Amino acid sequence: MHPAFSVIFLTTLLGAGQGLFLALITGQVYSRIHLIDAQSSDYYFHGSLIALALLVLGLIASFFHLGRPERAWRAASKWRTSWLSREVIVLPVLMGLVALFSLIHWMGWTQPFVVAGDDALPVDASLLVGVMGAIVAFALFVATAMIYASVKFLQEWASPLTVVNFTFFGLASGFMLAAAYSAWLGNDLVTFFGTWAVIFTAIAFLSRGASLLRNRHIKYRSNLKTAIGVRHRDIAQKSQGFSAGSFNTREFFHHRSPGTLRRVTAVFMLLVFPVPVVLIGVAYVTKSPTLPILAFLIQYLGLVAERWYFFAEAQHPQNLYYQTVS
């Protein structure tokens, strides 16, 4: 497929935003049950604003993908059958909940209305909204990934690994960002978020590695024989019916050499996995306030490359019909 930067930024920015929000909620739940130090409302307020900003940026990026963005509202109508429609519904819901979560912390509406046990779990509005938001954030991971995983002809994508990858890449970059945010503030939650970021990065490494291996050995179900219905081993296209380009030659192929694809793979395998993990490790030892930020930025860059490759590696069966100009 042709990797469109609108969609690359859409999916990576949303992933980081969802991940960051999930990190903040995880932090809040942990602090409520006294596993880590409690944070000020400001900490959550600013953090969730960053998450919201990422979601908004992702949404803006998505508009660049549409031919008719002014009609985008129509996309909410077919949620019964279309994962894209489901994403279009879930995203604003998540944005609303994240905004509400910020508002609650900003206004300081954090008086617990129920306290479970002996001060074991004070429940306030922010916790309720946060947990709801967390569920919706996971739903968004599924909806976004299923847009790709549900197209069965794109065999590289049509796998549960796609959903796992999107989720763990999002979690990894979000927790990495939470670590960066905490480091910037000089907050000691860096280690907490950094550790989770490393764990999620490791899981993402395993699942992306598995999908890379799977895709290397993929057996394509369509070939020229089934495409034109002629049973012969040797079929060569002599003309695709036109001399220059068309939508079919632009949308479904990356027009890059295999060498470029290999290089991009190498780049993202390096930038997404080992480099940020090493940087977080060094930051842990040196207590650096900036290294986790660098780790996040490098990983994000790697994720952009990963998403580019994700599109480029998918072979659409329609390409069988467009192999020779004339």
Place this chain on the structure above:
Amino acid sequence: MTQLALVIDLNVCVGCHACVTSCKQWNTSGWAGPMVDENPYDAAPTGTFFNRVQTFEVGNYPNTETVHFPKSCLHCEDPPCVPVCPTGASYKREDNGVVLVDYDKCIGCKYCSWACPYGMREVDTQQKVMKKCTLCIDRITDQSLPEAERKPACVLACPTSARLFGDVQNPDSEVSIAIRERGGYALMPEWGTQPANHYLPRHKNRMHITEDDLLRTNNPLKKEDITVYHGEETLEDVTW
């Protein structure tokens, strides 16, 4: 239930592209507005087409065969391009099974084109919406046209009658009979899309002449008409 479709006879298609140009002409002049045509006379012309004719060579030289292959939306009975559309712009007509795009609803997200394994949908880069073969819906449903003209432009234009049009659900229609009796097949059956359009395979007529045929063993008297004509005979001699 009606399912309108084309049946394309690869045996007689000569690859003349008459269907391509008549399709573009009809559909660029219709109510839906022009189909984009960029740099038509320059080095890199590009634009939207609903129909293309491609050419394939089967076999190895010298035992090769040229197959001209017209390619347009197959109006799948289970069209994967329809459920993925988030807006409902992509739909299949209940009354005749034609798969269409509502150009007023489409947001140009291109998702349906990803979900068509055949690459039959194209974005119009000027109107910024998805377009595809409509089976000339504005012609075939136009009751003011004489019955014989209520056919897609490509069908009317084809000089070799390689394109048949009709209801593939009606077992007695010309298209159903052609599919049934002449080995009509669907493209990429592996995806279960159940294309309504079918293709008729190329076939070869082979004559087997045996020794017996040459000896005319079933002409028991072995009697041939050996009259030699010299030009002086009347019309009565040759017609009866």
